Amino acid sequence: MKNPIKAKKLQKLAKTRKPQRLESLLELSEEIAEKSGRWIYTQLLRGMRYIWWDADREVFLQWAQSIIKTEIRLRETTQRESYLKELIQYQQSYRTVDEKSRLEALIDELISLDRDYRNLEQSYVAVIAKCPEGSMKSVYLSFRSQPQWHMMSQWLRQDCANRGGCCGRACQCCDNLPDPRRVKGRGHCTEQCGCCHRARGFSVTEEDRERMNPRFDLTVYPRTAYSREMFLAHIWSLL
Numbered sequence: 759m760k761n762p763i764k765a766k767k768l769q770k771l772a773k774t775r776k777p778q779r780l781e782s783l784l785e786l787s788e789e790i791a792e793k794s795g796r797w798i799y800t801q802l803l804r805g806m807r808y809i810w811w812d813a814d815r816e817v818f819l820q821w822a823q824s825i826i827k828t829e830i831r832l833r834e835t836t837q838r839e840s841y842l843k844e845l846i847q848y849q850q851s852y853r854t855v856d857e858k859s860r861l862e863a864l865i866d867e868l869i870s871l872d873r874d875y876r877n878l879e880q881s882y883v884a885v886i887a888k889c890p891e892g893s894m895k896s897v898y899l900s901f902r903s904q905p906q907w908h909m910m911s912q913w914l915r916q917d918c919a920n921r922g923g924c925c926g927r928a929c930q931c932c933d934n935l936p937d938p939r940r941v942k943g944r945g946h947c948t949e950q951c952g953c954c955h956r957a958r959g960f961s962v963t964e965e966d967r968e969r970m971n972p973r974f975d976l977t978v979y980p981r982t983a984y985s986r987e988m989f990l991a992h993i994w995s996l997l
């Protein structure tokens with residue numbers, strides 16, 4: 759549910775004209791901060807512009823929810839694929855009927871994951887195209903243009919460790935891209951990560967999955983602290 763008071767205030771703000779000189783000054787400061795490599799200041803300046811000028815925050819939050827969800831699904835697919843490839847390599851050294859049928863099942867799943875990844879990649883492009891023009895879009899695209907964007911946020915690293923991911927161990931899996939053809943699947947661990955699976959020692963049920971992943975929904979008001987922090991870290995790189 760939207761916050762009606764905030765919605766009204768934002769609507770009123772949208773009707774006011776941007777003070778052009780201040781806007782130009784903010785743009786200039788943002789450019790200087792980015793060129794000087796002061797990443798955090800750049801994001802803060804963009805954050806200020808977002809708060810002041812971008813009128814319909816609810817629309818942006820809905821968009822942020824879909825992009826974060828799509829990215830998580832891309833990561834799940836990529837991590838499951840990598841894990842299956844490891845299993846297939848291991849399985850090929852066996853030749854019994856059971857092992858052969860297990861190998862066939864793994865290959866079938868791998869083929870279907872490849873299709874899933876391509877579909878998700880298209881959905882990702884479609885969600886990006888739907889992003890309303892404004893500071894949040896430029897913040898998001900600029901953040902994602904950093905090859906190791908997910909490692910730049912202390913909050914995202916800690917969240918990965920809290921969920922039992924590789925950032926809580928010394929393996930450094932999150933530093934490495936599992937497959938160079940799967941750039942959009944880059945990021946922190948999901949329950950499909952092979953290394954996490956080995957560390958855990960058991961397969962995850964739907965119940966475990968719910969327990970391991972705190973809920974976040976940016977479209978629901980009041981927002982939880984986790985949702986707010988996820989938004990700030992995942993979209994803005996501010997935590």
Ligand SMILES: [Zn+2]
Nearest residue numbers: 924929931953
């Ligand atoms: Zn690992």
Ligand SMILES: [Zn+2]
Nearest residue numbers: 924947951954
């Ligand atoms: Zn992992």
Ligand SMILES: [Zn+2]
Nearest residue numbers: 918925932946
């Ligand atoms: Zn991680």
